[in-house]
Amino acid sequence: MKFKIIYLSLIISAFLISPCLAETSSINLSELKKMPMQHSGRIKPFSSFAKETLIVTAGKESIKGQDASHILMQWITNGNDWQQKAFLPISTKELALSLGLNAKTKTVSPESVASNNLFMQKVMKHKKRQSADEELTFLEKKEIELYNRMNFFYAASQGLTWNLIPPQDTSKNWLPINQISKTQSLSSYQEPYADFFTAYKENNSEKLASSLKAIRAISEANPFYINALNSYKGINPYPLEVQYNDLRPFRWTWVLYLFSFFMFSLGSFKSLRALSLLGTVSLVVGFLLQTYGILLRCLIAGRPPVSNMYESVIWVSWASIGFCFLIYLFNRSKTVWIGASAVAGLGLILCDNLPAYLDPSITPLVPVLRSNYWLTIHVLTITLSYGVLALAMAVGHIQLITYAFKPGNKNLIESLGYFIYRCIQIGIILLATGTILGGVWAHYSWGRFWGWDPKETWALIALIFYLIVLHARLINWIGHFGLAVSSVVCFLGILMAWYGVNYVLSAGLHSYGFGGGGVGTVSTFVIADLAFVIILGILGKRNLKKRP
Amino acid sequence: MNTLFKICNTIFKSLASQQLAIVLLSSLAISLAAGTIIESLHGAKAAQQVVYFSLWFVILLLLIGLNVTLVPFTRLPWRKNHVGFLITHLGIILILFGSLLTARTMVDANIALSEGEKTNRIILDEPLLFIQNAEIKSQAIAPIPTKPFIWEGNDPLAIFGQTADLSISLKKYFPHAQPVQSISKQENGEPSIHISLYNNFTQTEGFLSLNNKDAFLNLGPAQISLSTQPITEGPGSSSKGILLFQKEGVEIKIPLEEALQRKIPLKDTGFEVQVLRFLPHAIVEDGKLITKSENPTNPACEILISGNNVEEKHTVFSLFPNFTTLHGKQTNKSGFKVSFTTNASDASKPSNELRIIVNEDKSLSYQIKSKNGISEIQPMILNTEYNTGWMSLQFIIDRYEPSGFLSSSYAQRPIPSGGKRAQPAALFEFRRGNDTKEQWFSHAVKTIVALDNHHYRISQGSLNQPLGFEIELKDFIVEYYQGTNKPAEFKSKVLLKDPEEGLFKEVLISMNEPLIHKGYRIYQSGYQLGKEGKPDISIFTVSKDIGIPLKYAGSIIMVIGIILIFFTKKYSNPKPLFEDTEVGK
Structure with missing residues (x-):
């Protein structure tokens, strides 16, 4: 029996690890990957440019296990084949129909988009309306998006965006490689670049290395x-940034977290207790790896990782594991680790798999966010509170499961109750402080402490939710069971402040019924989770009544 | 007496109860959530008017304040473990008090300056109508009532000042509107069309009406025009040129020859015009404008606009219609925009033209002029695509009114995704005696309303107030992220002048680095593109908030209090519940 379970866990881990092992091409591009170039407002290694370009065209970081740098090389050396390859994603059925394709088509080739006159005319009309500030429908935006994907491909496959040539004057503008043949002063580059691409085509490593040199x-x-x-x-x-791109620390982290989630879950059965040791090891390794990844990202960007949704999700998932370790010092219950690894793993899986919604690229900041001490402190504090409250939410689930299936385990319920209460307390301190610090920043940068902006308002609403719970708990309106239910329900306030304000309210509640920016997916997930909690709640409540 | 005491005690107990606290907090959360949804659907202004700045919301906050203040008195006598809880509540009271102070006294205003400009006033976000009557030399202002949602009704405006019996009322209000043109039917109207041109790469559209003197649209190197006459070869007329005067929707054309001989009245505006000099080949020599030859190389003329106690000399160049016609930095008192068209400027006109011709029987034809010459006149019908022959451009006319006019009004735009340039717009009814007129206004709209033989010059602006010192924009600087046009930072070099304090110094205001003077904080908040498409109009936010120290103090005290509470045993570890609550029941 034991052997079987270990065998099973090995299969699970193999399954988890497989996405990380990308197939590598025979020719080594590591020197090219490190070459600095200018792209979207900063100097970055070629590797990052390739990754970001592939995300905006194909919607993913690699194609069929081939690294983005290789794909981009092939676009130049074998552009004709690639423009006929169907690799531009068609995200909705309506978009496929608008292209005159079968509704089930999932991808399309750049050439068939470019040669589709009817489609191109439509897009031109949308773009005209967009620049006249008119509102576009969801489909129209998707049509423009596909057009842009096609454009990004053609621009990259002609070297128009390969800004590898350092500036020739003081303008600070790097030049794209397609300028080489047009500009007299760049003629010295002509031969080595020609050699370089031929070498890649011929699969000639030596020639590649010497031309690059x-x-x-x-x-x-x-x-x-x-x-x-x-x-x-x-x-x-x-080289550091290339290492970050190649290592993909956050992908490995979620694999490790997910592995520890399974180990902890299995380990909660008495006969398999030994497995939770494996879980602990993998959780600790994952946490260290994630810390390393965050440090790398800070070093590359030159600022704390709190400027966009992607970075905040990573930071929150790190915080929930961190707080779990911290509270473990006071309350040694390993059951909560199931929740911590689940919530942190889930966050990182989203980050790793939705580059279209959670943009992983490191981009320059808008002026008001630059070099701002208060902003950094404010966002770090607020997201730490999200982390600890997410932890409370996850443990709330475990508490409800316990109530539903193991109502007799008083010790566990008591310790989980303590844990949730502690998390909410820490969460309230951080959320209150963070919200006030937001006011300090707003006063410092915009001239007002509080302006009823939706983001600050929702942070306040979430804070009020938790304050209500805390007061209700103090006057015994609710007990451990109520606390568990509240920890889940109140997190909806956090979700609204964190995600909803940016993705639901800003788009206008009326705009899209069907998933712009993942709204559909997130609401489905939230509703499914609430239904799950309600079922657990009913089961648990029945158990409470049954007891004398 | 005893019963009164009992009643008071009951009221006190319920006002100071934790139950009430939970009810109030829940109502606050619900109201705030509603506020954000209103903001998402109708904009920030609407949310402020309906929720955040409304009376009921203030009352709700006051009730919370009362509850927070009274609760500690139910715990008398205070003990050591109450310290955290008392401090927290004190902090909350201070924050609420600070907010109240802010709400009563906050100044939140704007300043927009282009380089070289200076000001000592700030512009508040309170729209007004400025009303001037030339006959009785009066001035008046009328605050515009703002509405959170689309509104229709009749709301008379309070007017401050002399208006010679003018009354104004608000008829319609669109909080988020943009101007729209449309063709309306009218009995004595002129032919009017809506035309679109497009190919795979571009699309353009516009309205043309013979009601307007120049019925043409420019599209890059081509022109689209509407006329009753076909295109003719060669130069149009032999005249020296035509002067065009534009002012608040009035357009007056005067042939140069006529005005060279005598003063000509500019319709019923009360102004007259006379041409002082005509310079066919104008050049500046020794700081004086002279003509070098009689060839129309650079035609210009000096004109004098007089009337209504104003006398202004304008110099107009035919080839440089965008030059200011007044010398130096004088303000244009007469308000006329003057332009001068001659054959010289005709020559620079686009060589491609699409002309829509209205035939005698009111049917439409079209004619195309291109490098290959002028095409035959072709008949055409509505809603049909025709080829222009240039750059595979096609055109279509989808609306034609043989007797119509172009009317402009405003339409509400969706929030927040549509119309970033949208502004509130309002339709007013102006009445004097039995004469009434309706007119749309929006930000910075100016017009003349003629009522009962009185002319009112009416413009929309904002309330402004003195700052107490002066700032002048010396230089506005934008730095971009390398290789892009994404701004990385923008800052303004300003000169701060305060004669009261004998202050005269240069200050750099940048993002996150405000200028602080006399309680005002002046922030860099944005910029606009100036005349040449370069960003050189700097926009500042000006604020003054005396509630800030209270809010900061309250915040710090509150956070300390919360931390203390959580270290107080009673609160940090609620009693294990298993024996005495839910399960035990």
């Missing part, structure tokens, strides 16, 4: 290039 030698004569190489306090930051 020649390209580097020319660039190194340029002071801007040398500056870029030493941009980070005299350290060349690009």
Whole structure:
């Protein structure tokens, strides 16, 4: 029996690890990946440019296990084949129909989009209306998105976006490689680049390396290039960024968290207690890896990781594991670890698999968010509170499961109750402080402490939710059971402040019934979870009544 | 006496109860959620008017304040473990008090300055109508009542000042509107059309009416025009040129020859015009404008606009219609925009033209002028695509009114996704005696309303108030992220002048670095593109909030209190519930 379970867990872990093992092409592009270039407002290694370009065209970071840098090389060396490959995603049925394709079509080739006159005319009309500030429907936006994907492909496959040539004057503008043949002063680049692409086509590693060396030698004569190489306090930051791109620390982290979730779940059966040790190890390793990933990202971006949704989800999932470790010091219950690994793993899975909604690229900040001490403190505090309250929510689920299926285990219920209460307390301190710090920032940057902006209003609403729960608990309106239910329900307030304000309210509640920015998916998930909680609640309540 | 005491005691107990606290907090949460939904559907202004700044919301906050204040008195005598709870409540009271102070005294205003400009006033977000009557030399203002949602009714405006018996009432209000043009039928109207041109890469559309003197649209190198005459070859007329005067929707055309000889009245505006000099080949020599030859190389003329106690000399260049016609930085008192068209400017006109011709029988034809010459006149019908022959552009006329006019009004735009440039717009009814007129107004709209033989010059602006010192924008700087046009930072170099304090210094205001002076904080909040498409109009937010110290103090005290509470045993570990509550029941 025991053997079977261990065998099973090995299969699960193998299944989890498989997405991480990308098939690699025979030719080594590691030197190209490290080459600095200019792209969307900053100097970055080629590897990041390739990854981001593939995300905005194909909607993913790799195609059939092929790394983005290889794909981009093939676009240039084998553009004709690629423009006929169906790899641009068609996200909805309506979009397929609008292209005159079968409703079930999932992908389309750049060429068939470009040659579809009817479609192109439609898009032109939408773009005209968009620039006239008119409201577009969901389908119209998707049509423009597909058009942009096609454009990004053609621009990249002609080298228009490959800004690898360091600036030739003081304008700070790097030049794309398609300029080489057009500009006299760049003629020295012509031969090595031609060699480079032929070498890739011929699969000739030696020629590739030597041509790349020649390209580097020319660039190194340029002071801007040398500056870029030493941009980070005299350290060349690009290998670090390539390492971050190749390592994919957050993918490995979710695999580890998910593994520990299974181990802890199995470990909660008495006969398999030993497995939770495996879970602990993998949780700790995952946490360290995630910490490393966050540090890398901070180093690359030169700022704390709190500027967009992607970064905040990563930070929140890190915080919930961190708080779980912290509270473990006071209350040694391993049951809560099931919840912690589940909620952190889930967050990271979303980050890793939805690049279209949660943009993983490191982008420059808008002016008001730059070099702002209060903003950083404020966002870090607020997201820490999200983390600890997410933990309370996850443990709330476990508490409800306990009430439903193991109502006799008083010790467990008592300790989980203590845990949830503690989490909510910490959450309230952090949320209150963070919201006030938000006011401090707003006063410092915009001239007002409080302006009833939806984001700050929802943070306040969430805080009030938890205050109500705490007061109700103090005057014994609710007990452990009520606390568990509240910890789940109140988290909806956090979800609204965190996700809903940006994705639901900003789009206008009336705009889309069907999933712009994942609204449909998230609401389905929330409703399913609430239904689950209600069923558990009914079961648990019945158990409460049964007891004398 | 005893019963009165009992009643008071009951009231006190219920006002100070935790049960009431939970009820109040729940109502607050629900109201706030409703506020954010209203904001999402109808904009921030609507949410403020309906929820956040409304009377009932203030009362709700006051009740919460009362509850928070009274609760501690139910715990008398206070003991050591009450400390955290007392401190927290004190903090909340201070925050609420600070907010009340802010709500009563907060100044939240704007300043927009282009480079070189200075101001000592701030503009508040309170729209007004400015009313001027030339005959009785009066001025008046009328605050515009703002409505949270689309509104229709009759709301008379309070008017402050002399208006010579003018009364105004609000008839319609759109909180988020943009101007729209449309063709309306009218008995004595002129032919009017709506035309669209498009190919795979571009699309353009517009309205044309023979009601307007120049019925043409420019599309890059091509022109679309509406006329009763076909396109003719060669230069149009032999005249020296035509002067065009534009002011608040009035357009007056005067041939140059006529005005060279005598003063010509500009319709019924009360102004006259006379041409002082005509310069066929204008150049500046020794700081003076002279003509170098009689060839129409750079035609210009000096004109004098006089009347209504104003006398202004304008210099107009035919080839440079965008030059200011007044010298230096004088303000244009007469309000006329003057332009001068000659054959020289005709020559620079696009060589491609699509002309829609209205035939005698009111049917439509079209004619195309291109590099290959002028095409035959072709008959056409509505809602049918025709080819222009340039850049595979096609055109279609989808609306034609043989007797119509172009009317502009406003339409509400969806919030928040549509219409970033949308502004509130209102329809007013103006009445004097038995004469009434309706007119749309929006931000910065100016017009003349003629009622019962009186002319009112009416414009929409905002309430402004003195700042107490002066700031001048020396330089506005935008830095971009490398290789992009995404701004990384913008900042303004301003000169702060305060004669009262003998202050005269240059200050740099940047994002997150406000200028603080006399209790005002002046923030860099944005910019607009100036004349040449370069960002050179800097926008500042000006605020003054005396509630801030109270709010900060309250916040710190509250957070300390919460932390203390959680370290107080009674609160940090609620009693294990198993024996005495739910399960035990």
